[in-house]
Amino acid sequence: MLKIGVVCLARKTFDYNAAAEIYKEKIEELKSIKYVEFIFDENLVIEVEEAQNSVKKFVDVDGIVIISGTFHLGHLALIYASLKKPMLLWAFNELPYNGGKIRLNSVCGLNLNASNLYKAGYDNFHYTVGDKIDMDWINALKMKKVLENTRLGVVGSRAHGFFNLGIDELNLNGKAGTLIDYLQLDELFDYANNSESQYEEKLKEIYDVSGINNTQLSKVSKLIRGLELFFKEKNINAMAIRCWPEFASKYGISPCAAMSYLQANDYIIGCEGDVEGTLSMIATKAASNSTPFLADLSQVNLEENYALLWHCGVAAYNLWDKKSNRSLDTYFAGGKGVTADFVLKPGVISLLRIDSARGKTRLFIAKGEAVEMKKELKGTYAKVIFENHINSLLDTLVKNGVAHHAAMVYGDYMRTFEIFGQLMGWEIIRG
Structure with a gap:
């Protein structure tokens, strides 16, 4: 508090x-x-x-x-x-x-x-x-406070080749107060393998599971329980997971579906070992008191002026548009993907990325509107028309070397984000 x-x-x-x-x-x-x-x-x-x-x-x-x-x-x-x-x-x-x-x-x-x-x-x-x-100032102060109180577990490391997600953890601790612990994937696999499978029926209620087999469903269920125990026993309140390639090869499925379930139940779990992306999720949740989505700016249509905020299937199930088929699928990693698949709901969105480069921390922020679209591909995604033309936003991202993940949250929190950046003493990059 x-x-x-x-x-x-x-x-x-x-x-x-x-x-x-x-x-x-x-x-x-x-x-x-x-x-x-x-x-x-x-x-x-x-x-x-x-x-x-x-x-x-x-x-x-x-x-x-x-x-x-x-x-x-x-x-x-x-x-x-x-x-x-x-x-x-x-x-x-x-x-x-x-x-x-x-x-x-x-x-x-x-x-x-x-x-x-x-x-x-x-x-x-x-x-x-x-x-x-000024409630925006209070919420910005809340964002600052939650980072100071965060103990973040990095399970594994960043994803293979994602050099741009690397961090200076002591600088981050000094600037934001966040404490980072490095944990092992094999230990998490042990937690999952030794956990009871108790979420199958709940998963069936939420998702169409016809695209996966019983073994995969059980592994998702056991991983959910294993992650819950891992959070508790490691005394962490957020997690960044190296979710590939070891998960599919060693545990048998990717963690995407389990992350989709847990994030709808107030857990913060970032993809691909992205520490600053995970912190961005924590900060946006503090500002909005709602569920964030860590997304790629995956596709852009410069002529029609929109972008697809997509990730391979980790969005929290409570962000569903209530029209598309909310399902679990195995479309990648040689059939071991086990991801959530659905379109995200429409509405005004705010985007935030805490991002370090060249010895300083920046805050990338942008505002847009998620619009309705058909379910035409796998994964979880939203079609977004941004406040500024997508060509301008992309130009800003690329020329400033901003990392390829950002936290999306529903609502207009741009002023709160700007005050937060001021409180932290971080450069603000507006998309």
Whole structure:
């Protein structure tokens, strides 16, 4: 759960009593946000000494909301900034004039704070003006927090030849707080082989399994249980799997179908050992509270201006369009593929890729709309028309060397993603 400190600054030469009443209302409104623990200084902070005492309450928070209830001393925000936490500068709308005098001058206070912070070298602040807190900032802070709390298991390594998915794990830990553990494929195979096969009937309810045999169905079921146990006993909360070529040759099937099932049940599992792709899934889920899909920009139609976001059959089954046949199939790896096959549902989508290159981390983001299409090929996929022409998006991807996987999530989260990139200090590449 996020922990956010909240303080309201004021000065007695303005209508600080009105600011105090507004602040009381905002405290009650903020308490209704379920996934945040707010730590309030419930009194207005006016003097430097008050800020010096108040700041002690916020040592352990993930971020601080600094409200300019009225115009105020410039010292105050700098005292809270000394904690080096992400900050939201919030100004109230101006009240109706009273006798020709400006009552709050709240925006000017925000401007003062922003100028002082910028000139003091602080870049970790965002701002909002209005009656409501900026939920995009809160969700971006949630994205940052979830990466800090992620212990990611890399099972095997990256896929053979996928050099562009390589990472500097200590740099990633230093920048995002993520801890990475390397685990062995053979150990996961042992977990699966020694697990009970208990998901066959559930799989039959969800997918058309006529395209696979009973042995393959059992292996999918046992792998689901093995992965559940692996998550629990290895104390990891996300996983990036080297899903080929060893899975088909040593275990007997690929993990795609099992991943499709588990990801619809709140597990995060990335394909092909892609650590940053998996982190992208974690971040998009934190922003949206919905299921992500790690996809390839697999096909583009430059004339008709669309792309196919496809992967070989790992999309969570709850992303199904409810029209195509949702099935399991064995179309690749010499009949050992065992993938999910269906078209994804239509709707607005946002795309995000955390991506390292040349010593820096970038954030590729794009917005589009998944549109209806017929089930014409194997795997899981969505036909997407992007906000910008596909030719421009492809040009941006290629010229910036962005890796070939990105996390897709339903909804428009572009502003949240941009704030997240700012919080992390990462370059933003907009497709």
